[in-house]
Each structure stands twice: as structure tokens, then as C-alpha cells.
Amino acid sequence: ETGVTQTPRHLVMGMTNKKSLKCEQHLGHNAMYWYKQSAKKPLELMFVYSLEERVENNSVPSRFSPECPNSSHLFLHLHTLQPEDSALYLCASSQAGGDDGELFFGEGSRLTVL
Amino acid sequence: DQQVKQNSPSLSVQEGRISILNCDYTNSMFDYFLWYKKYPAEGPTFLISISSIKDKNEDGRFTVFLNKSAKHLSLHIVPSQPGDSAVYFCAASSKWSSGGGADGLTFGKGTHLIIQP
Secondary structure, eight states, X not given: OOSEEEEXXXXXXXXXXXXXXXXXEOSOOSEEEEEEEOTTSOOEEEEEEETTEEEEEOSOOTTEEEEEEXXXXXXXXXXXXXXXXXXXXXXXXXXXXXXXXXXXXXXXXXXXXX | OOSEEOOOSEEEEETTSOXXXXXXXXXXXXXXXXXXXXXXXXXXXXXXXXXXXXXXXXXXXXXXXXXXXXXXXEEEESSOOGGGOEEEEEEEEOTTTTTSOOOOOEEOOOEEEEEEO
């Protein structure tokens, strides 16, 4: 298994649908993150979980709901999204308190909201 | 307001020459800087980093320079190779001042590097 895996890789949903993105890390890290990458914008940090507790929520709309059941798994639950939410959603993990600040990213879930 | 800025959306360099990618930041609390490389349909991968106590870090063909007074860093790739064609993201964190906790990274918009044969 590669370090950080995300499923599904591609998702198309209507504005009234409910779906979830899944992320799993096999690196033994204790922190996990959701980032959003929109066209011509920087990667935007959405949520941070450290030791399974949410430590940051950067004013993300409530239609995005994260869940971190354990240190290896992270979900992003989606409901009543808008077309402008179409983007690449990247999951990452790191070892908080480690010697470097490196994040390890998954390949991303490409979301299209119709 | 963007705290990490990459003002060149794209850069074209001939194979074998030096590629120089630039990054500016505004937050004085940033003390750790990283460069990531991203190919299409893949997640970003870590390339090289530098802490604020250094002004240069080298790893093979890749060198990162940090000018704290100018709040500027640059990534040098020499010699440039076709496989270097990708989007390069500059990222920063206040790792040490935050006690090394899980703060995430603040990214720039990226620079698309194109290596021409």
C-alpha cells in the first residue's frame, strides 16, 4: 500500500446528493489534513486533525463535515454542495512534533458538482 | 490576503539549463519552508525544505535559498531535465514557533515549470 490513499479518485455529484471522501494513511502519522485545490488558487487548508482531535477549521462551510475515527482514517462528508465546490480535494498526513514539517499527500479526489 | 506568493504562473527553461523558481512570503512567523512538486493527476510530493536558521539547503540538483530579510526564497534546479516539468508549490509553516504541532502548511499558487528539449 502506498503512503496515503484516497477514494474515490473521481466523483460527480448533484447539489442534493450526500457523498463521502475517504483517506487512509499507512505511515504511522498522528496528524491528518484536508486541503482543497481549485484552479489558479493556492492549496487551501480545510481541516486538521491531530491525535484524532480537530485542531483547525478554516471557516469551511458546514456542508463539508470531516470525521477522523482513528489516526489512520479521515473522511470528508459532503452534502448539498454548490458547483463552486468542484475542486481537487487532497488528504495529507504528518508526524506532528517531528523534526520536519513535511506533509505526505494522497493523489486527491477530483470532485465535480453539477 | 495571500501569505505565500508565487508570482510566476509558468516558467519555460531549456533542458540542461538552470531553472529558478521564486517565492515570497509576508508572515514573519513562518520559520520553515518547503517545496513540493506536482504532476497532473497526482498529489504533491515533497522536494526539499529549509528552516529559518539556514540560508541554503542543497540536495542533488535541487538547492533552496532563503533570504529572511527580503522574505524571499528560491528553488534552483540544475541541470534541468525533462522529468522536472511539473507544477512547483512553495509552502511555509510556523513549525518551530508553534511548538512543532500540526498546523498544516500555507501554500502558494504554484509555478508550472516546462522543460524544453
